[in-house]
Amino acid sequence: MENYDFNRVVERRGSLSVKYNPEAITSICNNPDAKPFWVADMDFAAPPAVLEALQQQVDHGILGYPRFPHLKETIGTWLEQRHGWHVDHSLIATAPGMLSSIATLVELYTKEGEGVIVPMPAYKPFVTIVESLGRELIPWPMHYDGKGRFSLDFELLNHLLEKTQAPLLIFCSPHNPTGRVFSLDELRQLIEACATFRVTIISDEIHSDLSFPQVTHIPLGMVAEGSGVECATCVAPSKTFNIAGQHFSSVVCSSSAMYRKLTERMEALRIGPDILATVAASAAYSGGYEWLMSLNRYLSRQADNITKQLAKENNGLLFVTPEASFIGLIDCSAIYERVALDAKNNSELYNPKLSPQGGLLSRFFGQRGAIAMNDGSWFGKGWEPFVRFNFATTQERVEEALKAITAAVENLN
Numbered sequence: 001m002e003n004y005d006f007n008r009v010v011e012r013r014g015s016l017s018v019k020y021n022p023e024a025i026t027s028i029c030n031n032p033d034a035k036p037f038w039v040a041d042m043d044f045a046a047p048p049a050v051l052e053a054l055q056q057q058v059d060h061g062i063l064g065y066p067r068f069p070h071l072k073e074t075i076g077t078w079l080e081q082r083h084g085w086h087v088d089h090s091l092i093a094t095a096p097g098m099l100s101s102i103a104t105l106v107e108l109y110t111k112e113g114e115g116v117i118v119p120m121p122a123y124k125p126f127v128t129i130v131e132s133l134g135r136e137l138i139p140w141p142m143h144y145d146g147k148g149r150f151s152l153d154f155e156l157l158n159h160l161l162e163k164t165q166a167p168l169l170i171f172c173s174p175h176n177p178t179g180r181v182f183s184l185d186e187l188r189q190l191i192e193a194c195a196t197f198r199v200t201i202i203s204d205e206i207h208s209d210l211s212f213p214q215v216t217h218i219p220l221g222m223v224a225e226g227s228g229v230e231c232a233t234c235v236a237p238s239k240t241f242n243i244a245g246q247h248f249s250s251v252v253c254s255s256s257a258m259y260r261k262l263t264e265r266m267e268a269l270r271i272g273p274d275i276l277a278t279v280a281a282s283a284a285y286s287g288g289y290e291w292l293m294s295l296n297r298y299l300s301r302q303a304d305n306i307t308k309q310l311a312k313e314n315n316g317l318l319f320v321t322p323e324a325s326f327i328g329l330i331d332c333s334a335i336y337e338r339v340a341l342d343a344k345n346n347s348e349l350y351n352p353k354l355s356p357q358g359g360l361l362s363r364f365f366g367q368r369g370a371i372a373m374n375d376g377s378w379f380g381k382g383w384e385p386f387v388r389f390n391f392a393t394t395q396e397r398v399e400e401a402l403k404a405i406t407a408a409v410e411n412l413n
Contacts, residue, residue: 004294006044007394016245017041028358028374029366030351037401038362038372040176040327042242042392044295049287050241050280057279066275071282075250078285079235082209082292085222087252091259095266096273097247098206098236103129104265105232105251106168109200110135115166119152121379121386123176123204130170138164139380142178148320148331150178154189161197169194171203173220174211177329177379177388179322181215187223191231200230206249207325209240209292212300215323221252230254232262239325240292241284242392246277299326302391302398309402315409319389326392329376330405332361333385338412339364361387369408371401 012020019039022032045051057063072089079085095101110116112134118126120139130137140157142150160166171190174181182190194201203220211217221233236249253259266272273281306328307321316334332339343350343360349367350360358366359375365387366372376386391398 004291006295006298007396008045009394010043010045012043025366025372026354028355029362029372030349030355030358031366031370031372034366034370034372035397035401035404036372037390037393038374038388040239040325040390041244042326043394043397044242044392046242046280047284047288047291049291050243050283053279053283053287054276057276063275066278068278068282071278074282074285075235079219079252081289083217083219083222085219087221091253091256093251093253093259093263093266094273094278095249095251095271096277097238098204098234098249099125099129100247100271101232101234101249101251101262101266102126102170102202102204103133104269104271105202105262106130106133106135106170108261108265109168109202109230114168115164117157117160117164117166117169117199119172119175121177121376121383122170123172124378124380126170126172126204127380138166140169141382142175146331146333148318150175150180150320152182152186152190154193157190157193158196161193161199165197167199169199169201171201171220173203173205174207174217174322174324176204176207176325177327177374177386178320179324179328181211181217181323184218184223187218187220190220191224191227191229194229195227201232203231203233205233206236206239208235209237210296210299210326211324212296212303212322213293214300217324219252221254224254230258232258237281237284237288241280241288243277243280243284246280248273248277248281299392302326302395303328305395306389306391306398306402309399313406315406317405317409320386327388327390329386330373330389331386335409335412336361336385342368342412359384361385365405365408368411369404371404371408 115136115138224231231254233252238244318331320329322328359377362375374388376383
């Protein structure tokens with residue numbers, strides 16, 4: 001087995017990276033020099049198989065109209081290898097980035113003014129899509145126990161489904177930003193509720209391949225089989241193999257009717273992935289498995305180390321240890337009021353006009369610790385006492401960031 005070095009520094013400053021762009025960093029924390037631990041891509045080079053395939057295609061010199069005759073088989077083989085899910089290849093639709101598929105599905109399965117249920121906290125583009133298309137956002141708040149654990153509130157879900165008669169639910173599994181990998185029992189309860197009220201589900205599973213070794217991700221589409229629930233399971237190699245700039249995704253449809261409806265609409269809109277994105281995706285699925293297994297072990301260790309380090313500091317910060325991927329929430333409830341007082345006394349440092357994409361805590365850590373993280377308010381109302389920390393970088397950089405975060409808290413008046 002090849003060893004992959006995820007502690008090798010890849011210099012990204014001065015590249016096309018939005019994560020390292022000073023203006024983008026300023027927009028969340030008021031400090032262009034803050035070190036970036038925010039937007040969800042990794043500081044690791046893509047797998048060798050991906051880079052070699054892209055180089056080979058570029059060296060060929062022609063980037064004309066492509067046809068990939070075995071693409072669906074490649075995707076299906078990956079889903080079976082990684083998740084034990086045997087899918088009907090004729091029900092796999094390919095698309096550019098996943099958000100284009102989700103937006104198209106929202107248009108197809110709802111009418112203007114109808115409700116769409118979204119678990120909260122949520123990846124902000126879900127909210128943006130729903131509201132931009134003239135649908136009503138129906139928040140489904142997750143339960144948080146105050147000790148680092150989020151769970152689904154099914155009593156509330158059934159109440160919302162009965163009250164609103166919403167025809168659609170956007171799910172996220174594993175969940176962003178909480179990092180939850182849901183159990184079979186939880187997924188069954190979700191399917192049962194949606195079957196009762198005849199609700200279609202869009203399941204964003206973009207982080208599924210990044211489930212840690214100690215847990216098992218179960219595709220929602222697999223649980224939905226035979227239930228009568230229409231389920232669009234959305235997957236992509238972008239987060240998995242750090243190729244988010246190459247927009248390629250797939251939708252596993254639960255029925256031929258859903259597949260026809262989706263593909264006909266995408267064809268009408270001329271929506272489809274480009275040649276290099278498809279080359280990268282195909283190479284990743286065909287030759288990236290061992291790289292991914294090594295990566296997941298590394299990320300799991302990183303998450304454990306962060307949990308232990310913040311607990312050791314005993315400064316009021318609590319890491320919501322994720323079960324998948326490379327992003328995790330830090331619960332800052334214990335220091336939130338002190339930060340608010342700091343903002344009141346030093347308003348020039350917390351100027352929201354300079355950081356329209358940020359919030360109180362992202363400005364605090366950006367100014368007082370020179371660390372850029374996503375503010376909890378980005379994930380919905382009520383989650384302001386959190387920040388989201390991206391730990392997909394070298395161990396040394398993570399340790400330096402934790403020291404800076406700790407020092408910022410210790411220096412609070």
